[in-house]
Amino acid sequence: MAPNIPAGGIRHSQTATFMTEIPALIAAFTTMFIIIDPPGLAPVFIAVTQGMTPAQRRTIAVRACLVSMGLMMLFLTLGEAVLGFIGISMDAFRIAGGILLFLTALEMLFQKRQARREDNAAEGQAEHHDDPSVFPLALPMIVGPGAITTIILLAGQANGAAEFGAIAGVLLAVLLIVFLAFLAAPAIERALGKTGLNIVTRVLGMLLAALAIQFILDGLRGFGIGG
Numbered sequence: 001m002a003p004n005i006p007a008g009g010i011r012h013s014q015t016a017t018f019m020t021e022i023p024a025l026i027a028a029f030t031t032m033f034i035i036i037d038p039p040g041l042a043p044v045f046i047a048v049t050q051g052m053t054p055a056q057r058r059t060i061a062v063r064a065c066l067v068s069m070g071l072m073m074l075f076l077t078l079g080e081a082v083l084g085f086i087g088i089s090m091d092a093f094r095i096a097g098g099i100l101l102f103l104t105a106l107e108m109l110f111q112k113r114q115a116r117r118e119d120n121a122a123e124g125q126a127e128h129h130d131d132p133s134v135f136p137l138a139l140p141m142i143v144g145p146g147a148i149t150t151i152i153l154l155a156g157q158a159n160g161a162a163e164f165g166a167i168a169g170v171l172l173a174v175l176l177i178v179f180l181a182f183l184a185a186p187a188i189e190r191a192l193g194k195t196g197l198n199i200v201t202r203v204l205g206m207l208l209a210a211l212a213i214q215f216i217l218d219g220l221r222g223f224g225i226g227g
Helices: 022-036 038-048 054-085 090-109 112-127 133-142 145-156 160-183 185-222
Strands: none
Touching: 022 038, 022 145, 022 160, 022 185, 038 054, 038 133, 038 160, 038 185, 054 090, 054 133, 054 145, 054 160, 090 145, 090 185, 145 160, 160 185
16 A cells, blocks of 8 residues: 655655656655755764865765765665564554654754764764764764654555656665755854754754654554544
């Protein structure tokens, strides 16, 4: 049974396929954009590439996005199979994933997520000053637990190669925005400032909280709870 995503979130439907309607694509893109938070990655990228030339920064940005793309495609194609192998249903994973995303949203609302990102950036800068593209940029900044959870949830709601291709397109679109945010990181930081970045992060956190609750409700409905 493939769900349709109306404006209110991800809901089950017997009449519409998941990734063939514009609202579904918009919802998937919005979820991935919020959980990865490209504007919030800009100051982190500046921190881990401090002292590098513009050319070196571009190389790091390209490499980080390519590594992230490979990881995303891995979880997209194998994530649901792994869940099935260990006996976890998609409805159970929707509930668990929704709880995880809700906790991430709380961190965004109370600025704990950005503080952790800055700590990871400092650690990555100290340990991998020459190449921070894999750690801490690709993992865990771009492809963190929240992103992995969301990718597996989206994959579990898709049917057929066309819909998996649509999800892959959404992931690539978000990664393109991440890449552009890396390139424009100094300008973004100057334009928004610390206060502006905090406001953006909190707004995205509120949206993520709503999406997380919708995932939980979808999982409960799969078990026949709540209609």
